[in-house]
Amino acid sequence: MEHRNANESSLVTVVINGETRQAMTEPRTLLAYFIRENLGMTGTHVGCDTTSCGACTVLMDGVPVKSCTVLAVQADHHALMTVEGLESIGGLHPLQQAFWDNHGLQCGFCTPGMLMTSTALLRDHPEPTETEVRHAISGNLCRCTGYVNIVKAIVNASQKMASEPAEV
Amino acid sequence: MFPSAFSYVAPNTLDETYELLEQYGDDAKVLAGGQSLLPMMKLRLAAPGMLVDIGQVPHLATQHESPDALRIGALTRHAILDSKQFDRYPLLSQTAPWIADPLVRNRGTMGGSLAHADPAADWGATLLALKASVQLASHERQRLVALHDFFVDVYTTALEPQELLTEIIVPAPLADSLVFGHYFKLERKVGDFAVVGVAVTASLTDDGTVSEAGIGLAAMGSIPLAAKKAAALLIGHRLTPELIKEVAQVAAQEGDPQSDRRGSEEYKRSMVRVYVQRGLAQIHQEWQVANQSIA
Amino acid sequence: MAMEATESRPLGKAIKRKEDPRFIRRQGRYLDDIVLPGMLYMALARSPYAHARIKNIRLDEAYKVLGVKAILTGADLEKMNLSWMPTLAGDRQMVLATGKVLFQYQEVAAVVAETRAAAEDAVQRIEVDYQPLDAVVDPYAAMKPDAPLLREDREQKDNHIFHWEVGDREGTENTLASSPIVVKEFIRMPRVHPAPVEPCGCIADYQKSTGKMTWYVTSQAPHAHRTVLAMVSGLPEHMIHVISPDIGGGFGNKVPVYPGYVCSIVLSLQLGRPVKWIETRTENIATTNFARDYHMTAEIGATEEGIVTGLKVITIADHGAFDAAADPSKFPAGLFSIVTGSYNFPIAFAEVDGVYTNKAPGGVAYRCSFRVTEASFLIERVMNTLALRLNLDPVELRRRNFIQPDQFPYQSPLGWTYDSGNYDLTLDKALELVGYEKLREEQAERRARGELVGIGISTFTEIVGAGPSNTFDILGIKMFDSCEIRIHPTGKAIARLGARHQGQGHETTFAQVIAEELGLTTADVLIEEGDTDTAPYGLGTYASRSTPTAGGAAALAARRIRQKAIQIAAHLLEVSADDVEWNGEKFVTKGLESRGVGMGEVALAAYTNLPQGMEPGLEATYYYDPPNLTFPNGAYIAVVSIDRGTGQVAVERFVAVDDCGTVINPMVVDGQIHGGLTEGFGIAFMQEIAFDEDGNNLAPNFMEYLVPTAVEAPHWETGRTVTPSPHHPIGAKGVGESPNVGSPAAFVNAVVDALSPYGVTNLEIPLFPWKVWNVLREHGLTL
Ligand SMILES: Cc1cc2nc3c(=O)[nH]c(=O)nc-3n(C[C@H](O)[C@H](O)[C@H](O)COP(=O)(O)OP(=O)(O)OC[C@H]3O[C@@H](n4cnc5c(N)ncnc54)[C@H](O)[C@@H]3O)c2cc1C
Numbered sequence A: 001m002e003h004r005n006a007n008e009s010s011l012v013t014v015v016i017n018g019e020t021r022q023a024m025t026e027p028r029t030l031l032a033y034f035i036r037e038n039l040g041m042t043g044t045h046v047g048c049d050t051t052s053c054g055a056c057t058v059l060m061d062g063v064p065v066k067s068c069t070v071l072a073v074q075a076d077h078h079a080l081m082t083v084e085g086l087e088s089i090g091g092l093h094p095l096q097q098a099f100w101d102n103h104g105l106q107c108g109f110c111t112p113g114m115l116m117t118s119t120a121l122l123r124d125h126p127e128p129t130e131t132e133v134r135h136a137i138s139g140n141l142c143r144c145t146g147y148v149n150i151v152k153a154i155v156n157a158s159q160k161m162a163s164e165p166a167e168v
Numbered sequence B: 001m002f003p004s005a006f007s008y009v010a011p012n013t014l015d016e017t018y019e020l021l022e023q024y025g026d027d028a029k030v031l032a033g034g035q036s037l038l039p040m041m042k043l044r045l046a047a048p049g050m051l052v053d054i055g056q057v058p059h060l061a062t063q064h065e066s067p068d069a070l071r072i073g074a075l076t077r078h079a080i081l082d083s084k085q086f087d088r089y090p091l092l093s094q095t096a097p098w099i100a101d102p103l104v105r106n107r108g109t110m111g112g113s114l115a116h117a118d119p120a121a122d123w124g125a126t127l128l129a130l131k132a133s134v135q136l137a138s139h140e141r142q143r144l145v146a147l148h149d150f151f152v153d154v155y156t157t158a159l160e161p162q163e164l165l166t167e168i169i170v171p172a173p174l175a176d177s178l179v180f181g182h183y184f185k186l187e188r189k190v191g192d193f194a195v196v197g198v199a200v201t202a203s204l205t206d207d208g209t210v211s212e213a214g215i216g217l218a219a220m221g222s223i224p225l226a227a228k229k230a231a232a233l234l235i236g237h238r239l240t241p242e243l244i245k246e247v248a249q250v251a252a253q254e255g256d257p258q259s260d261r262r263g264s265e266e267y268k269r270s271m272v273r274v275y276v277q278r279g280l281a282q283i284h285q286e287w288q289v290a291n292q293s294i295a
Numbered sequence C: 001m002a003m004e005a006t007e008s009r010p011l012g013k014a015i016k017r018k019e020d021p022r023f024i025r026r027q028g029r030y031l032d033d034i035v036l037p038g039m040l041y042m043a044l045a046r047s048p049y050a051h052a053r054i055k056n057i058r059l060d061e062a063y064k065v066l067g068v069k070a071i072l073t074g075a076d077l078e079k080m081n082l083s084w085m086p087t088l089a090g091d092r093q094m095v096l097a098t099g100k101v102l103f104q105y106q107e108v109a110a111v112v113a114e115t116r117a118a119a120e121d122a123v124q125r126i127e128v129d130y131q132p133l134d135a136v137v138d139p140y141a142a143m144k145p146d147a148p149l150l151r152e153d154r155e156q157k158d159n160h161i162f163h164w165e166v167g168d169r170e171g172t173e174n175t176l177a178s179s180p181i182v183v184k185e186f187i188r189m190p191r192v193h194p195a196p197v198e199p200c201g202c203i204a205d206y207q208k209s210t211g212k213m214t215w216y217v218t219s220q221a222p223h224a225h226r227t228v229l230a231m232v233s234g235l236p237e238h239m240i241h242v243i244s245p246d247i248g249g250g251f252g253n254k255v256p257v258y259p260g261y262v263c264s265i266v267l268s269l270q271l272g273r274p275v276k277w278i279e280t281r282t283e284n285i286a287t288t289n290f291a292r293d294y295h296m297t298a299e300i301g302a303t304e305e306g307i308v309t310g311l312k313v314i315t316i317a318d319h320g321a322f323d324a325a326a327d328p329s330k331f332p333a334g335l336f337s338i339v340t341g342s343y344n345f346p347i348a349f350a351e352v353d354g355v356y357t358n359k360a361p362g363g364v365a366y367r368c369s370f371r372v373t374e375a376s377f378l379i380e381r382v383m384n385t386l387a388l389r390l391n392l393d394p395v396e397l398r399r400r401n402f403i404q405p406d407q408f409p410y411q412s413p414l415g416w417t418y419d420s421g422n423y424d425l426t427l428d429k430a431l432e433l434v435g436y437e438k439l440r441e442e443q444a445e446r447r448a449r450g451e452l453v454g455i456g457i458s459t460f461t462e463i464v465g466a467g468p469s470n471t472f473d474i475l476g477i478k479m480f481d482s483c484e485i486r487i488h489p490t491g492k493a494i495a496r497l498g499a500r501h502q503g504q505g506h507e508t509t510f511a512q513v514i515a516e517e518l519g520l521t522t523a524d525v526l527i528e529e530g531d532t533d534t535a536p537y538g539l540g541t542y543a544s545r546s547t548p549t550a551g552g553a554a555a556l557a558a559r560r561i562r563q564k565a566i567q568i569a570a571h572l573l574e575v576s577a578d579d580v581e582w583n584g585e586k587f588v589t590k591g592l593e594s595r596g597v598g599m600g601e602v603a604l605a606a607y608t609n610l611p612q613g614m615e616p617g618l619e620a621t622y623y624y625d626p627p628n629l630t631f632p633n634g635a636y637i638a639v640v641s642i643d644r645g646t647g648q649v650a651v652e653r654f655v656a657v658d659d660c661g662t663v664i665n666p667m668v669v670d671g672q673i674h675g676g677l678t679e680g681f682g683i684a685f686m687q688e689i690a691f692d693e694d695g696n697n698l699a700p701n702f703m704e705y706l707v708p709t710a711v712e713a714p715h716w717e718t719g720r721t722v723t724p725s726p727h728h729p730i731g732a733k734g735v736g737e738s739p740n741v742g743s744p745a746a747f748v749n750a751v752v753d754a755l756s757p758y759g760v761t762n763l764e765i766p767l768f769p770w771k772v773w774n775v776l777r778e779h780g781l782t783l
């Protein structure tokens, strides 16, 4: 049985973007801050205090979750993927490329969360309709784009991925 | 934004869990999906000294369908019920997509939602319509509590501090009927709790007679409610426009909604009426289609 | 399809954004990403009451929290003469409360600690004894003679802040009295908040050894903030280095200076360590500058034929506890006097009275050029009422009253000189896109079936690009903007501007402007903003002013480069400068197009092979003081239907045709319009910060302050007309805010149109389903 004391740091081990990383942290540390501050990966953002905005979305065991509402200790020995893990040696992920091509971002603050949610969406539903995309990203707020070009980018990426599966 | 300090323990078995709950009592809180508890702790509206994370306890996230019931493990996440179809329980997959948003649904659990007992929560309404019960367990005893006895008040349930909610048991619909279900939610945007939520389910025999029915209401009182009087009116009758109208009107009078920024009492009652009416009309229509295809 | 940055002659092309690669890879650097060695974290204790006297503050328990380094209260700041700070509006605002608190969530104490969690732990242990006082929430109640006095610090012993008026009161009243038709409407724009996804924050980093203060801050106006900081703190301005890193959206929220900023600066000065403060979302919505809260009554006079004769507007502006409006100093009501809109009013009068209430201070121009949203909403809504009164199609009414193309430059009765516009043309385009006649036919059919369907029109005129130095300043600093360009020997350029983008795409669009002027590609021009040690002085990015001001500076700085470059080109071409001309891509010998040199060759020569006696280098700086503002316009059409069961409104279609003059990058312009329309939709249907009678904020977070998700946001159809600004160097007018300014009225007009057969002329926003349902019920329309 795993037991960690209040106000004491203990070891948390995660496999993040394929790499095993460890850091000491208190039980109360939220996963978003663990990733940002303990692991130094600042792609995952924090935009609210009520689990509403999705700027903090990461994949935990492949599932998109709001990392501000998961404890770091809950992620111990789990696999995480963040926006930093999207680009491969081969280049940008098709979703990254599509966000760029379609002006799917303005200030960029919501973008990492949008990318992670849509990564999982396209894995599970390779050819989503516009309506499906809109529902899938409804836990991610964007204040800049009005969503039009984000939806366009995701649909565009899905088409590209369907026609060039090798790139994925 | 940062919870007060707490200790964290993740038991591996139910027994260990019961022991911890016994030992720490009021100071401990069960951590399931964390989608209600952690937001409250972040705003420091809750500050338990100890979190008992049940995420590593096996078998709590399973679903078992038997001829007489569907047993849903307390840790079953909302998203599972969004994607998995249980044909005899259509109301479940109709409700799931209305809860919170897709990311919250990936973490939040049915057991957590019920234990949290937000009067506006969607599962409460739906599971009351389905006449579900919950299994509560501790070191000392196991008890099966009907959901309508489980909800006590706003954020208050029949759970004792040392008890764990392990399972939700939904009785199977009658075998010789076709079962239908719809969930209606008036929300101001995705991620909003219900202004009003209405779950409607009915089983119809070959000739269209209602053999079983349930109506659940969210945000219509201090706890999730079943519109029992209205549902009872349906039994043994066909879904005529007159009956539908009457039932909708009766349902609208059940519950005790408060006027607030989300709408007046009158508005909320009217929404119940409109949704019950729409739900039953839709069920009637679906039954007609199903019946035609069988014939 | 978007084009690469290597495209030549880039102006007007949809060039892919240069800033995007770093954002999609997450190599952007937002404020909270910055971690400095030895950094401490600050958190603020805030008042639970909207109005209360502070009896006592006890810190002993808070100091016991491990890791706490210092706690600051109003009393400490008072000793430094810093417990109050000036606001941009010429009022003053408490930094940390002394004596009493005036709004819920007001700053009472600042804790700095080794970790964020410790800082919050300590905040929770600060004990404050409050004696609650009656709160004043309603601005009308605030003006009553027996209202509790909120600001005891002022000499004036009532809650009135300012009276501002413009136009001819008597003449307008006489005109209205003699007009055959007069319509009057009360229109309220509720309190809202820009709520960018990234909240505000800063790191103050004071190095005792050098005496230099480096201040990283989410700032839309870094230079102005540097000057304000110098004035408030007494630090020499050259020892203040303001860095505004990548900004996660601003929309006006990141223009003012907030108490949290001042506290972190004071604490860093005291401790000699970097102090970071990042607001929570609750702090963001509940305390940093709100927008609107305008309560307006308008009367329009007209002839029987529907020709407008006069406009009178009376307004109460609720500024909260301090007048912290971020307006140009001479404009306490911003540019509200654009309220005559696109219409040829012969006479008009407008007045605004500002009042104090027990609410958070403000307000800012939320995606709006200083109260222009309020003005546009008002005129577009009341014109709708006039059309109803005259039983005229709202399109026809507008056509009869539009300012005509030959009237430009048009002198408005409230004092503006509109630069250009062709309102009929813009409207025609929108009508064509939406298929107006057919829509009206469909509407009639659907109405006959009992459906509630409405079509709403808004044909607004904006006023942006503050502004000419003869009228516009902030705390005395003129509202010019600036650009400095350096061409490197290999023909690549770096340009620095006084503006600060927050997603508007300046790194691409300004590069396009400069590249176009210099025969380079967008890829050749690096744009830098937000660092006061390197960028020339400018007033920042808000109120759609960047393109009209900094964009003008960029073009003119580039032209200044060309002035020198032509001399060098002549030297290279071995002809006299008089015989050389710029053909848009390179310098050529007049009449001999084939003999030419490009900017690359000229640049190299500027460092290697100069004409005798010429100063080496190829650089220019331009401080652009615009001769006038610019006046973008648009025609928006919304189509809605109402669920008679629930009162929910569905936006079936929305067509937006904008005229923002010359378009630098159509892809970026469309993006700005999509975003602004979505905010306008939020304003019309869901965004509101409401209060209870005790002044408790009922929507301090994203669970109650509702902003649209991708599911609610309608699909937008856009179009454009191009009427260049005659006075802007490239004819551009600015666009970021038009959609937010113009769209709320289109939505509301559409809902009113759906209900107008039943006598409805006015509805209060936001149009929550229950509100619409109440109206349906009143008229027997519910199911
Ligand atoms: C942004 C947002 C929007 C939301 N919108 C909705 C909505 O529209 N409709 C809706 O219904 N819900 C909504 N929710 C709540 C969400 O559904 C939660 O998941 C759910 O209420 C709680 O489930 P959980 O598993 O996350 O429980 P937790 O947060 O882990 O726990 C909640 C409470 O239940 C107790 N508990 C949990 N499991 C057990 C158990 N097995 N036995 C005993 N006690 C237990 C915990 O101790 C705690 O007190 C929303 C949440 C968020 C963050």
Ligand code: FES
Binding pocket: A045, A046, A047, A048, A049, A050, A051, A052, A053, A054, A055, A056, A057, A066, A067, A068, A069
């Ligand atoms: S930070 Fe907003 S949902 Fe996580």
Ligand code: FES
Binding pocket: A104, A105, A106, A107, A108, A109, A110, A111, A141, A142, A143, A144, A145, C197, C248, C249, C503
């Ligand atoms: S791009 Fe700014 S919030 Fe989405």
